[in-house]
């Protein structure tokens with residue numbers, strides 16, 4: 001694995017209709033041998049980026065480089081990039097073998113070497129012996145593997161995958177995540193991968209770029225994205241976070257005080273901020289503890305609105321600091337299960353677990369919309385626990 | 401449960417009964433009756449039963465006996481009185497020219513007389529009664545069931561010994577016309593394919609707003625009367641028409657040598673191609689619409705040029721549409737009638753025009769039916785072949 005840049009985007013913008021910028025002023029660098037994921041909600045411009053990289057769309061401005069060379073005038077077929085399309089785009093009238101032979105034939109590779117390469121590629125995706133089947137005679141997962149084999153069979157150094165697992169059921173998806181990662185590491189190819197599933201991105205990638213409305217919010221390794229989100233959108237999109245809105249009162253070197261409806265919270269300022277700035281505090285539910293007085297810098301008392309029993313842990317919902325859906329995740333150990341809905345509890349968290357992020361709502365680029373009356377906003381609303389993993393807190397079970 | 405399901409199925413099937421009845425009455429029954437006419441011709445047999453009965457004993461070589469002459473004369477007189485002699489005379493005449501006038505004259509001259517010898521009186525009226533071929537013609541036209549029309553439609557006939565032989569060269573017209581019709585249909589189908597394929601491709605690969613407009617343009621001719629379209633071709637193509645005027649004005653041709661583009665094969669080809677083009681474009685479009693754009697993109701990403709991608713990825717996937725469109729255009733043009741009749745002139749006529757002629761002018765319905773049956777067999781054969789090669793269930797028409 002080298003570390004020289006394989007793919008570079010320099011100030012790339014794209015608009016289809018001349019007005020709305022689908023991708024705006026994008027800078028990106030993917031190193032050789034990386035598994036790089038573009039993660040973002042639907043419509044955020046991920047596919048557009050991939051298509052520009054593959055050469056099917058031209059950037060409206062900016063430059064894309066492959067291994068240091070500009071590809072502005074290179075048609076797709078000369079870029080030598082393996083592409084796995086979302087719906088596989090296997091050729092239905094050809095057998096698996098013919099599908100795989102196609103890129104080799106157009107490159108004029110001899111029949112004997114073709115056979116060898118096809119055999120190898122099918123081995124990599126564990127589909128030996130399927131040469132004579134047609135795509136229509138394969139299961140979804142098998143078709144997926146054929147698509148990957150076809151993208152790999154001509155030995156490209158860069159492979160693009162656009163939500164390749166979107167159509168598969170969950171078990172198969174998890175299995176394939178593992179397989180794709182294994183193949184990428186065995187072959188040492190660079191992969192640029194598109195998904196809107198944050199768990200998938202976290203599980204597979206060496207680095208992830210979080211997309212939002214055509215902008216990259218943050219590029220980082222999965223752990224960093226989780227532990228050190230730098231933007232409000234990233235904090236709410238990756239995993240669960242309690243978001244508290246307030247105003248910066250004082251700023252010190254390694255902490256700042258932020259005023260919330262229930263009192264002052266001391267937090268870690270991620271970016272430079274000044275007193276008076278609006279701020280969003282992000283606190284992970286698992287970093288909040290039930291506590292005795294005097295243990296944490298930030299301690300508050302609140303009534304437990306309801307409790308959700310998950311098994312290994314419990315989720316308490318509190319109305320705290322202006323957030324009616326403040327979630328506390330506590331381990332299911334002796335003593336804690338005694339908490340009941342309606343109880344008054346004391347919760348606390350440390351300064352380092354509370355990240356003060358710029359409130360981007362005022363700037364107009366944030367997704368999170370503050371409800372007019374912050375009380376009783378529906379569960380799962382953007383002011384509450386955010387992230388894609390909230391499926392396990394269905395509203396109907398919250399009153400348990 | 402099973403019972404109620406079966407009941408539902410029966411009820412659903414019952415809903416199609418009106419259609420089945422409609423098709424039966426308006427299509428299958430006339431078709432069957434018409435086809436029957438090609439082999440079943442009872443008029444002569446019904447009109448001259450006695451004559452034909454006594455002719456049974458005739459040796460076929462010598463002159464028949466007095467009893468035959470007498471039976472014929474009586475029956476001719478009866479028919480003459482009933483004013484139904486013409487049909488019989490015409491039918492016998494088809495087998496032996498001259499018989500029509502002989503029969504009519506005989507009936508007229510025998511009207512009043514009751515001669516001692518019917519034979520002499522009839523020969524006096526029409527000398528052809530002295531020849532065995534007249535009686536053979538009479539005998540053969542009295543067959544209720546006959547393959548005569550089919551033989552005729554294939555340019556064959558029976559000689560005096562009853563062997564099947566080719567017609568005299570100057571009377572062979574049907575086979576060459578059938579060949580010409582097939583040829584013209586093939587040419588029209590190929591032209592439609594060549595013209596229609598790029599159009600369908602364009603429509604299928606345009607953004608929705610534009611593709612709808614293009615589709616509309618393809619469909620407009622569908623909504624315009626066939627006659628209007630054919631007449632506008634006359635306006636365009638005739639000797640004093642728009643195109644010739646233009647060519648003369650530009651100097652590509654002179655006033656004296658205007659190009660005949662209508663009332664000949666060219667006219668038939670041009671007008672029919674234009675009329676049948678939508679039948680090619682629509683099935684092609686229906687198939688192309690289902691081919692995802694990612695197919696061509698995938699081919700390009702795998703290193704194929706546009707040509708390679710088209711030939712190996714796109715074209716093969718459009719084959720069901722090509723088959724459906726070609727079959728549709730070919731079958732429609734094989735039986736096309738109105739356009740060649742209007743713009744085909746003498747050389748641009750197709751087999752259907754001759755069928756119409758025999759239906760309306762010569763009133764030889766038996767021959768018309770035989771020609772129609774042969775056409776039907778051609779189409780059915782073709783369909784069978786297509787089904788074998790492509791498979792009807794794989795074709796897409798819309």
Ligand SMILES: Nc1ncnc2c1ncn2[C@@H]1O[C@H](COP(=O)(O)OP(=O)(O)OP(=O)(O)O)[C@@H](O)[C@H]1O
Nearest residue numbers: 016017022040041042043044045046047048049196
């Ligand atoms: N060919 C096109 N013409 C016009 N607009 C387009 C086109 N393709 C995409 N867009 C617009 O660009 C924006 C970004 O689209 P893109 O397909 O890149 O999103 P995405 O991040 O891949 O989303 P998803 O996860 O749903 O696939 C969308 O608002 C979409 O409507």
Ligand SMILES: [Mg+2]
Nearest residue numbers: 046047048162
């Ligand atoms: Mg996409």
